[in-house]
């Protein structure tokens with residue numbers, strides 16, 4: 001069995017010293033030594049990646065601390081906050097097994113066609129006000145028509161006019177010739193298209209498009225000058241070898257940002273009831289991605305609340321990016337709780353380094369309590385907010401998805417008349 005040395009983060013000398021002081025021992029994975037070699041330019045091998053996944057639960061926080069040195073080196077103590085706007089929900093003709101928007105999904109998600117540009121920009125602006133420096137504009141479907149691209153280009157132009165500082169990432173599915181260039185010309189900074197899983201597992205996950213379609217779209221985006229964003233959904237039934245295969249494919253793709261989603265097994269989808277992840281296992285996966293792609297923006301994405309659970313702050317030690325608030329079809333924890341978590345873990349929100357994240361959380365909290373449409377949740381207090389309403393509607397204490405229960409379907413934000421979770 002692979003074991004690791006048990007040094008703690010606090011006691012650890014700088015990586016450069018550790019490399020000389022702690023050679024790899026037979027049968028043991030010295031995670032600090034591995035991180036030091038990676039810092040010096042070593043490329044994680046398949047054997048090392050598998051050993052990372054085999055780190056025992058009791059030593060997983062040591063692994064996180066070692067991988068966290070790379071996160072600190074490349075991203076300091078900042079957390080990039082991203083905000084999702086679901087431009088078009090459900091009604092997809094594709095059959096991705098994990099997806100609540102798929103063909104034949106019985107999940108009772110919000111279903112709506114394209115938001116009007118004004119509404120999309122309004123929704124995005126609320127995320128920016130909540131601290132987001134990147135807005136991800138997402139639409140269901142195999143891929144956009146040229147008319148769809150024109151529509152999204154209009155939204156991007158309007159959003160950039162109102163918030164020139166914000167990064168915009170489009171996520172519209174498989175692109176056709178010329179569409180990436182059009183999005184780039186409209187002001188998009190990035191394009192997201194996830195590989196999701198290993199090529200060897202892909203035929204079991206989807207039959208209506210191929211893994212190669214996804215690789216090609218990421219390549220088109222890069223070629224057009226868009227920053228490539230591509231990531232994973234873990235917990236689909238992949239084995240460790242397939243997980244490493246998928247992570248190394250992302251490394252080969254040189255994705256600038258890598259969202260790691262944790263399967264939310266929606267009722268009414270083929271993967272309903274699939275619970276294969278543990279919180280510490282999720283930490284090992286994030287550490288693996290950090291060690292394989294040390295300079296990539298690593299985002300703990302959908303499903304973090306229900307799978308990482310109390311380990312979310314520990315995950316921030318290796319991931320440097322999160323989505324704020326809700327996801328495409330499900331509700332995340334309260335946006336104010338996201339910001340409070342960042343503050344409590346000692347991090348700053350990227351682009352808002354001069355503002356205490358607790359202050360951002362208080363602003364979100366206060367704006368929620370000013371909004372009569374926000375349902376009161378009765379948090380029970382314990383909040384440092386100065387809004388004067390703690391205990392009568394505090395979103396900091398509002399429950400997100402509880403551990404091991406079904407995803408909470410989104411009923412607020414884009415496509416509804418309710419205030420978003422931002």
Ligand code: SF4
Nearest residue numbers: 092094096099102140
């Ligand atoms: S992941 Fe995208 S392409 Fe696949 S079913 Fe869902 S919305 Fe459609």
